[in-house]
Amino acid sequence: MPQLAQRVGRAKPSAIMVIAETAKQLKAAGRDIISFSIGVPNFLPGEHVYAAAREALSHDSGQYGSNRGSDALLDAFLKHIQALGFTGYGRMNLSIGIGAKQVLYNLAEALLNEGDEICFAAPYWTTYRDIADIVGAQANVLHCGPSQHYKLTPEQLDGALARRPKVFLFNNPSNPTGMVYTREEIAALAEVLAKYPDTWIVTDDIYNSMVFDGLGYHNFVFARPELRERLIFVDSVSKTYGMPGWRVGLIAGPESVAKAVTTLNSNHITSVPEVITAAAVAAFSGPQEIPQAKCREFAGKRDIVVAALANIPGLVCPRPQGAFYAFPDISAAFGKSHNGARIENDVDFCAALLGAKGVACVPGSAFGEPRAMRISYTCPTAQLEPGLARIAEFFAELS
Numbered sequence: 001m002p003q004l005a006q007r008v009g010r011a012k013p014s015a016i017m018v019i020a021e022t023a024k025q026l027k028a029a030g031r032d033i034i035s036f037s038i039g040v041p042n043f044l045p046g047e048h049v050y051a052a053a054r055e056a057l058s059h060d061s062g063q064y065g066s067n068r069g070s071d072a073l074l075d076a077f078l079k080h081i082q083a084l085g086f087t088g089y090g091r092m093n094l095s096i097g098i099g100a101k102q103v104l105y106n107l108a109e110a111l112l113n114e115g116d117e118i119c120f121a122a123p124y125w126t127t128y129r130d131i132a133d134i135v136g137a138q139a140n141v142l143h144c145g146p147s148q149h150y151k152l153t154p155e156q157l158d159g160a161l162a163r164r165p166k167v168f169l170f171n172n173p174s175n176p177t178g179m180v181y182t183r184e185e186i187a188a189l190a191e192v193l194a195k196y197p198d199t200w201i202v203t204d205d206i207y208n209s210m211v212f213d214g215l216g217y218h219n220f221v222f223a224r225p226e227l228r229e230r231l232i233f234v235d236s237v238s239k240t241y242g243m244p245g246w247r248v249g250l251i252a253g254p255e256s257v258a259k260a261v262t263t264l265n266s267n268h269i270t271s272v273p274e275v276i277t278a279a280a281v282a283a284f285s286g287p288q289e290i291p292q293a294k295c296r297e298f299a300g301k302r303d304i305v306v307a308a309l310a311n312i313p314g315l316v317c318p319r320p321q322g323a324f325y326a327f328p329d330i331s332a333a334f335g336k337s338h339n340g341a342r343i344e345n346d347v348d349f350c351a352a353l354l355g356a357k358g359v360a361c362v363p364g365s366a367f368g369e370p371r372a373m374r375i376s377y378t379c380p381t382a383q384l385e386p387g388l389a390r391i392a393e394f395f396a397e398l399s
């Protein structure tokens with residue numbers, strides 16, 4: 001029997017999908033389930049996006065498109081990133097992919113040789129670990145616990161960069177914690193980055209439209225423009241425009257990197273379909289009221305989540321300021337039992353919570369932080385409060 005390649009053995013099924021699947025099965029069996037598990041936005045793009053897709057369909061050429069992305073899409077993305085604060089970029093600095101996830105894989109292939117080091121903070125988005133494993137890179141994971149609000153400090157970054165990693169991968173706002181770095185925090189990290197010219201910087205900032213409390217979105221290049229020559233900004237239509245299934249991600253970075261990603265595209269995907277491209281152009285260049293309204297809505301939901309969690313004795317939740325996640329420390333429950341079920345760790349906790357109360361959350365170990373769990377609060381408000389009340393009940397019933 002022939003063997004599968006070793007890299008497949010390094011790829012693990014997503015822990016998020018495992019819990020979401022269990023919740024789905026329980027629901028199908030008639031259980032009343034509230035899901036806080038999957039990080040999908042609960043809204044659809046505006047009608048202008050569908051209109052653009054329909055229009056493109058009516059005269060679709062059916063041909064392969066550009067490996068880099070169509071000029072119309074690149075121009076729309078350039079305007080979009082200019083509004084965020086990125087200046088001086090042209091089409092040759094950009095490239096496309098089938099969602100940010102595929103873009104990140106392309107970047108890993110473009111920047112990392114087998115055995116090279118990539119560093120990133122934990123809690124991290126689960127796929128970072130998998131990307132490192134699949135391309136055979138060494139991951140140096142920098143642990144940032146709840147006491148430091150899950151944020152990387154300049155000292156930690158300095159220590160990690162002193163090892164001369166090939167890539168530093170950064171995510172702001174954060175999935176899974178909802179943390180957002182302030183302008184000052186970004187500037188302090190940018191000072192450290194400036195000291196280490198041999199490290200590529202990848203900023204996966206696909207939640208940049210979902211920043212609360214007037215903090216604003218900040219990037220290292222805003223503080224230190226010279227970092228532009230080795231920084232790659234990753235964006236996507238998934239979260240901002242409620243278009244996760246349309247699968248469009250983009251990068252802005254040095255020409256050499258955009259060219260490498262485009263060459264990989266020519267071998268992996270060829271192009272993004274014309275109809276999808278037209279929809280993405282409409283999303284970037286059309287009215288921005290929906291993302292703005294959603295940002296306000298998620299800030300309101302964040303308040304509900306934070307207030308409910310603050311009333312649960314023993315549970316600690318650093319206040320999220322972006323995206324749509326909260327990441328409470330649940331370790332006070334470890335060593336206790338619920339209805340005879342012993343809870344030793346985050347996986348036991350989430351399994352017992354789902355079994356007893358029908359609330360699905362994702363164990364923090366999936367994100368490199370086994371003391372916590374992730375709550376994704378994109379569900380309707382009518383489910384949010386009862387779901388949080390069930391978590392409180394569960395905690396109160398621990399013995």
Ligand code: PLP
Pocket residue numbers: 039098099100101102125171174175204206235236237238244248249
């Ligand atoms: N980066 C982060 C931090 C994410 O949370 C996700 C999706 O959950 C992605 C990238 C992937 O986004 P896309 O849907 O564009 O592939």
